[in-house]
Amino acid sequence: MPTTHPDAPGAGVSADCTPPRLRADAKANLERILQSARAVFGAQGLDATLADVARHAGVGVGTVYRRFASKDELIQALFDTRCAEIESLATTSLETPDAWAGLVHYLEEISLRMSDNRGFGDLLMDSRFESAAFSKARASITRNTAALVNRAKEQGTLRSDFEINDIPLLMQTIKMAQNFGGDEAPQAYRRVLGFMIDGLCSSRSGHRELPVPALTIEQLDHVMHRCGATPERNC
Template sequence: MTDMSRDTGSTDGGRPLRRDAALNREKILQAAREIFGERGLKVTLDDVARHAGVGVGTVYRRFPTKEALVRALFEHDLTLRQEAAEKALAHPDPWQGLVDFLLLMAGDLAENRGLHEVIMMGTHSSAPIERARGGLRPFLAELIRRAQESGDLRPEVTASDLPVIVHMLAGTTAFTRGMRPDIWRRYLEILLNGMRQRPDDPPLTTPSLSDEVVEQAMGFRKPSDRTP
């Protein structure tokens, strides 16, 4: 999959970094992307330092907390995913736009455990990350609406089904423990065949999760929260 994630600049409080400091920052970010992608956000800054081959102090000078490092990596990533959703909505074929978006998101989350935890679980969140996560939801509803109005998507599918689908697909890669990292593609094909509208489809008998339940599962709200 094409890497859509990259750091947008090397600064320190708005001031350009010295060349050696900028190189160390890029080295730390690359190491963090690799280790977060493989092991998730449970890793420590010490783990990142070892993976980057730099001293722990060097990491802490650039990123005093893990949250700061997560923000540097993933805020831009989420903006790019929102741009991908906009591109999917602009596709002249509503079904293909939905398929393209699911391919991108499922692949991203299957291949990057850290991104999966940020998007699906709200782990190590921040205000910009929450805005970006929340900003995806209207796009999901519109992707569903367009595909259903075109007659390609069965009417029982809801926007709340999409986060569950990409979460399930990411889980297939974890299940194989790296032996088949692309296995999510097979199960996306199966799911898409089930989602496509056909005249002889039997109706789905189990309702989708409510928006409230999905929001709780993704960390948008606590179980005690109530919709006004």
């Protein structure tokens, strides 16, 4: 009588086509993979490989591929919720009566999420990841961001020559500042964001005190040494 390899498509599926519940060890492996992927992509960005995830999880790379056919599939499993958060954030910011306050809140919160998770920053700024879910999320984010920008311009609080296509330029600069600060100065990007926000404001009276102090000489020395040692990876 022919036998079916346990990893073959359809293996282990009952006759009524109802998928069986994951075995306890398989479920534990899946959770370990997801936790490791969050840690690896969060720290290294989306250039990390499935082999990096498997190594962190303490499983073979074949185990990862049995759960996720590709890196894109794993990334979608991790970041669908994050994309939904940004869509919700844009909606909430649009509901703020003061358009300038809503736009500033939006930029600050996106920057914070990028700081918390390097992989998420890569996802927002890299169009290589083109699943239907991500494309839909990006379209929604772009549409709502445009509405935030246009509303602030109509209220006269955002400089009139700013355009929606300038947003990715700002976010890429923030991302670079976050990589530059690294673990030595994880909040340094907030100064860059503060300078940006002041530059966007249509009136000098709208300028605010910067949220964090400048890098100390010691911090700057550490950062510059790290960037000089591995510029292509960290800066």
